[in-house]
Amino acid sequence: MDEFPSELDAKSMDKDDKVAVIGDEAYARESRLRSLLKAISYRIIGTVATASIALGVTGDATTAITIGAVEPIAKIVIYYVHERVWQLAPRGFIRRIFRRSRITG
Numbered sequence: 001m002d003e004f005p006s007e008l009d010a011k012s013m014d015k016d017d018k019v020a021v022i023g024d025e026a027y028a029r030e031s032r033l034r035s036l037l038k039a040i041s042y043r044i045i046g047t048v049a050t051a052s053i054a055l056g057v058t059g060d061a062t063t064a065i066t067i068g069a070v071e072p073i074a075k076i077v078i079y080y081v082h083e084r085v086w087q088l089a090p091r092g093f094i095r096r097i098f099r100r101s102r103i104t105g
Contacts, residue, residue, distance in 0.1 A: 047072050 051068030055061060
């Protein structure tokens, strides 16, 4: 393993982790597996939170479990649609809008 800058703890990094140097700063890049595991754990926490809120609001465990089961699927669909809508905006379109508003505003 290459030598890590002193700011990074080499012991806590996987062998697949990399170090990116941007300017004078060194940043540890996570492995794809670690990022995937974090995404899965985040989704589980979010779903449990949603089901818990649903249970608190409705007082019905069956309803809360149903909402908890439907929520991740709905969010995947919503995210996909959101991404596709953003694909309709040409690259740089939003930047041009903000530049125009700064000039006229």
